[in-house]
Amino acid sequence: MARKLLSLVACLCWLLAGTQADSAKNKAKEQDENWWRHEVFYQIYPRSFMDSNGDGIGDLKGITSKLSYFVETGITAIWLSPIYRSPMVDFGYDISDYRDIHPDYGTLDDFDELIATATKLGIKVILDFVPNHSSDQHEWFKKSAARVPGYEDFYVWEDAKPGEGGEERAPPNNWVSVFSGSAWEWHDERKQYYLRQFTKGQPDLNYRNPAVLQAMDAVLLYWLKRGVSGFRIDAVIYVYEDEKLRDEPLSGKTADANSVDYLDHIYTRNQEECYGLIQHWRKLLDDYTVKNPGPARIMMTEGYAELSQLMDYYEDENGVQGANFPFNFDFITELNAESTAQDFVFYIQRWLIYMPPGHAANWVMGNHDNPRVASRYGAQSVDAMNMLLMTLPGIGITYNGEELGMEDYRDISWNDTVDQPACEAGEENYKWVSRDPERTPMQWSDEKNAGFSTADSTWLPVHPNYEELNLVNQQLAPSSHYKVYQSLIKLRSSKVLKDGTYTAQALNRRVFALKRELKGQPSLLTVVNVSNRTQQVDVSNFIDLPNRLTLLVVGVNSQYRVGERLKPAEIRLSPHEGLVIQLRPSK
Numbered sequence: 405m406a407r408k409l410l411s412l413v414a415c416l417c418w419l420l421a422g423t424q425a426d427s428a429k430n431k432a433k434e435q436d437e438n439w440w441r442h443e444v445f446y447q448i449y450p451r452s453f454m455d456s457n458g459d460g461i462g463d464l465k466g467i468t469s470k471l472s473y474f475v476e477t478g479i480t481a482i483w484l485s486p487i488y489r490s491p492m493v494d495f496g497y498d499i500s501d502y503r504d505i506h507p508d509y510g511t512l513d514d515f516d517e518l519i520a521t522a523t524k525l526g527i528k529v530i531l532d533f534v535p536n537h538s539s540d541q542h543e544w545f546k547k548s549a550a551r552v553p554g555y556e557d558f559y560v561w562e563d564a565k566p567g568e569g570g571e572e573r574a575p576p577n578n579w580v581s582v583f584s585g586s587a588w589e590w591h592d593e594r595k596q597y598y599l600r601q602f603t604k605g606q607p608d609l610n611y612r613n614p615a616v617l618q619a620m621d622a623v624l625l626y627w628l629k630r631g632v633s634g635f636r637i638d639a640v641i642y643v644y645e646d647e648k649l650r651d652e653p654l655s656g657k658t659a660d661a662n663s664v665d666y667l668d669h670i671y672t673r674n675q676e677e678c679y680g681l682i683q684h685w686r687k688l689l690d691d692y693t694v695k696n697p698g699p700a701r702i703m704m705t706e707g708y709a710e711l712s713q714l715m716d717y718y719e720d721e722n723g724v725q726g727a728n729f730p731f732n733f734d735f736i737t738e739l740n741a742e743s744t745a746q747d748f749v750f751y752i753q754r755w756l757i758y759m760p761p762g763h764a765a766n767w768v769m770g771n772h773d774n775p776r777v778a779s780r781y782g783a784q785s786v787d788a789m790n791m792l793l794m795t796l797p798g799i800g801i802t803y804n805g806e807e808l809g810m811e812d813y814r815d816i817s818w819n820d821t822v823d824q825p826a827c828e829a830g831e832e833n834y835k836w837v838s839r840d841p842e843r844t845p846m847q848w849s850d851e852k853n854a855g856f857s858t859a860d861s862t863w864l865p866v867h868p869n870y871e872e873l874n875l876v877n878q879q880l881a882p883s884s885h886y887k888v889y890q891s892l893i894k895l896r897s898s899k900v901l902k903d904g905t906y907t908a909q910a911l912n913r914r915v916f917a918l919k920r921e922l923k924g925q926p927s928l929l930t931v932v933n934v935s936n937r938t939q940q941v942d943v944s945n946f947i948d949l950p951n952r953l954t955l956l957v958v959g960v961n962s963q964y965r966v967g968e969r970l971k972p973a974e975i976r977l978s979p980h981e982g983l984v985i986q987l988r989p990s991k
C-alpha cells in the first residue's frame with residue numbers, strides 16, 4: 405500500500421513538474437513571439453556611430469565596442485542603416501552586393517562578431533533591406549544593361565519616346581524622381597531608359613520578373629542565417645509601378661515639373677502588388693521562425709503614405725498579414741513645433757483608431773532622413789517628446805543621438821556637403837534639402853571628434869556644440885536628457901505601460917495629457933505643454949479622485965523633483981515641459 409502511495413505521489417510530482425515545464429515553455433514561446441510589441445528600436449546610422457580604425461567613418465567594430473552602451477541605456481534592439489557593399493551615392497541605399505559588407509564598415513567576420521556579442525548581451529539586431537533598387541554598379545545591373553540572358557528584365561527598362569523641339573528622344577512618361585527631375589535615365593549601351601525613383605545610381609528592380617523576387621528571398625535568408633532578428637524594409641511603397649506606364653496626373657501643388665510634389669503618385673506608389681510582396685515576405689519570415697530556434701523574425705516597413713494605405717501594410721482587407729508594423733511618421737510629418745495640444749491628441753488617436761485590431765502601434769521620433777527632434781520641435785522639447793515616445797502604447801523608435809538631444813548641424817559648408825540630393829540642389833539651395841545635418845557623428849564625449857573617431861577629419865563634420873552636448877557630460881550631470889531617457893526606458897517594463905489602456909485629452913489648446921490604466925496597477929499620466937508659455941492645468945476631471953499624484957520622470961529644466969507630490973488642480977508646466985506622473989488611489 406505504502407509503495408503504491410509513494411508511486412502515486414511520484415507520478416503526481418512528475419505530472420506537476422511536466423505542466424510547470426510546459427507552462428514555462430509556453431511563456432517563453434509567447435515572449436519570443438511577442439518580443440517586438442513593446443520594444444524600443446534604436447536606429448544606428450553606421451557611418452556616424454563609432455569609428456574603430458581611425459579613418460573618420462563609423463564601422464561595425466565601432467558598433468560592437470559600444471554594445472555595452474545599450475545595456476546601460478536599457479536598449480534591447482538596434483536597427484542598422486545599410487552596411488552592404490555600395491558605391492555610397494546614397495550612403496548605402498545603393499547596394500552593389502547584397503551579401504557583403506562595405507569595406508569602410510568592416511568584414512563579414514566583423515558582422516558575425518557583432519551578432520554574437522549582441523546576442524550575448526540580449527540585444528537583437530535588425531538590418532535595413534533595400535528591395536526597390538540596387539546600385540547601378542551591381543552585377544545584375546551591368547548584366548541587364550548588356551542584355552545577358554536571364555538578366556534582360558531584372559530592371560525596369562523602356563524605349564524612348566520621340567523627342568520634341570529638337571530633342572533626340574524623350575523619357576517614356578512624366579514620372580519624377582523623389583530626388584527631383586525625370587525618374588527615367590537614358591542608358592547608352594542598352595539604348596533604353598531605366599527607371600530610377602531615387603538617384604540615377606539607384607535603378608529600380610523589376611519585381612514582375614520572378615527571378616528578381618527569388619534572388620531577394622535568398623538575400624533575406626542569407627542574413628537570417630547569419631542571425632538577424634528581422635528587417636526594416638526600405639522604400640517598399642515604390643517597388644511596383646503601373647504596368648502600362650501611364651502618366652501621373654498633376655497634383656496642383658507646385659508648378660515645378662522637376663519637383664516630386666508636381667505629380668499625384670497614383671501609378672508609382674502603393675500599387676496593389678506592394679502589399680502582396682510584403683505578405684510574401686511575412687510568410688518567408690514566419691516559416692523561418694517556425695523552422696529555427698530564436699525569436700519571431702520581424703519586418704518593419706518604410707514608406708511615407710496616406711494613413712489608409714499604411715494600414716494595409718499591417719494586414720489587407722481580407723486579414724492577410726503583412727508587416728509587423730509600417731512606420732508611423734506622424735511625429736515627423738504631421739506634427740511640429742507649431743502644433744496645438746489638440747493636434748497631438750488627434751494624430752496620436754488617428755493611428756490607434758485606424759490600426760487594425762490586434763496590431764501594435766509604433767511611433768517614430770526621428771531618422772536619418774529628417775531634421776532631429778531638437779531641431780524640429782526645439783531643444784526645450786527633447787524630454788517631453790521622449791516621454792511621449794516611451795509612454796504611448798506600442799513600439800518606440802529612436803534615432804541615434806536623440807537620447808542626448810543632439811541637434812542638426814545645418815551650417816555644414818557646401819564643400820563638406822555629401823548628401824546626393826543636396827549636391828544636386830546646388831550651392832544656393834543645398835542647405836534646406838540636405839540630410840547631412842542630421843547625420844553628423846555621434847557625440848560621445850568632449851574629446852577629439854566628440855570621441856567618435858581619432859581621424860584628422862571625419863566623413864561629416866562633428867557638430868560644434870559637442871564640447872557641451874555629449875554623452876559623458878550627460879552621464880555626469882545630476883540631470884540630463886540621457887538620464888531622463890534612461891529612466892523612461894526603465895519605466896517601460898511596468899505592466900501598465902506594457903498592457904494598459906490608453907486615453908488622451910487636450911486640457912486646453914496648449915496642454916494635453918495621456919493616461920495609461922490597468923486593473924490592479926497604479927496608473928500613469930503624461931502631461932505635455934506644447935507651447936512656449938508657462939501653463940497651469942487642472943487634471944481633476946481627467947483622473948479618478950481621490951488620487952495621490954507622484955512625479956516619476958521630470959525633464960532637465962523642471963522646477964519639480966522626482967518623487968514630489970502634485971495637486972491635481974495645480975500642475976504648473978514650464979514652456980515645452982513634460983511630466984510623467986504616477987496615480988495611486990489615496991486611502
Ligand code: NOJ
Pocket residue numbers: 494497534602638639706772773
Ligand atoms: C529611404 C531611406 O531612408 C533614404 O535614406 C534613402 O535615400 C531612400 N529610401 C532610397 O533608398
